[in-house]
Amino acid sequence: MxxxxxxxxxxxxxxxxxxxxxxxxxxxxxxxxxxxxxxxSVLDARGRRVRLVAGVRLDAAFEYEGLVRTLLLELKLRGRVDLSRHLGVRLGALVRTALAESPPGTVLLRVPPSRRGARRRGFDPVVVLLARGGVRRPRSLQRVRSPDGVTPHAAGAGQKERTAVERVAATVGTLRAVRVAGRDVVLVDDVVTTGVTMAEAVRAVHAAGGRVVRCVAVASVDG
Ligand SMILES: [Zn+2]
Structure with missing residues (x-):
């Protein structure tokens, strides 16, 4: 009331x-x-989406289409942080549920933005959305630079022009997890499209001796 x-x-x-x-x-x-x-109220009526990414359950607050897509693009491309509240509240709720349903001591790790995206925007959309949802200062995976100083991920053509195999090959080894050995981990990102980036995050946690118990995102492209 x-x-x-x-x-x-x-x-x-x-x-x-x-x-x-x-x-x-x-x-x-x-x-x-x-x-x-x-x-x-249209947003509030939308149900959560569940799919598998790299064998791990992904809970997404929304399907990536229509109004949700518009809101995320306005946030990410135009810095409209004033629009982040409704998406952020739902993301925060999913993260809290994921942590509550995971073993005690589970670590929350976010997928970092590409270096290019971070430079252009000056803010991390995932951090903004999580803050709106009441989740402060999540730890982050790290981006790995290749020896020539360019992230493999950022080199060459955009994700859309690549075949699936090329996308995976270009993404493997771009993320690193630290201080997760023997720990359970919940991963969080803003949008999961092909799932290649989230799969790389899962790989990075496993390579560091951790175990991913769930992935969470604001929006997912359902196949
Ligand atoms: Zn309206």
Whole structure:
């Protein structure tokens, strides 16, 4: 009840602000606010997705399509951190569930952004989303530089132009896990498309003597 009243008050405050700072909903274009109430309830009604990546269960808060895809692209490409709350809250809930269902002492590790992405944005979308979901300062896997200073992952063509085999070959060895020997690990990333990057994260944890008990993502491309 108190929560409803607070939300109603926030809506009213934002409606007043909207008079001075008119914005359109990214979901439907309604000249209202960044994400209108109708679009928010569409998001809230969407169920979690479950699939396997490298033999590990992946829980994704959403399928990567439509409004979810738009929100993530606005966050990642345009720095719209104001849109991260609804996705972040769902991600945080999934992470907490994953940790609660895992053995005590399970470590949460995030998949780091590509060096290029991190440089361009100046922020890590996974960290922003987790913070919105109440998960602070998750430890990160490390990106590994090849001897010439270029990450193998960033070299050459983009992921889409490559065959699956080329993608896997270019990704193996790009991540490293530390301080996970003998530990259970939950991995978290923003979007899982082909699953190649998440599979590399699983490989890196296993190579360091850890065990991945679950993967979590905001959104997944369902095959
Ligand atoms: Zn809308």
């Amino acid at each position: 108190g929560d409803d009243r607070e939300r109603a008050w926030q809506d009213a405050a934002l409606a007043v602000l909207g008079l001075f700072l008119p914005v359109a909903c990214v979901g439907c274009g309604t000249p209202d606010r960044a994400l209108c109430r109708a679009c928010r």
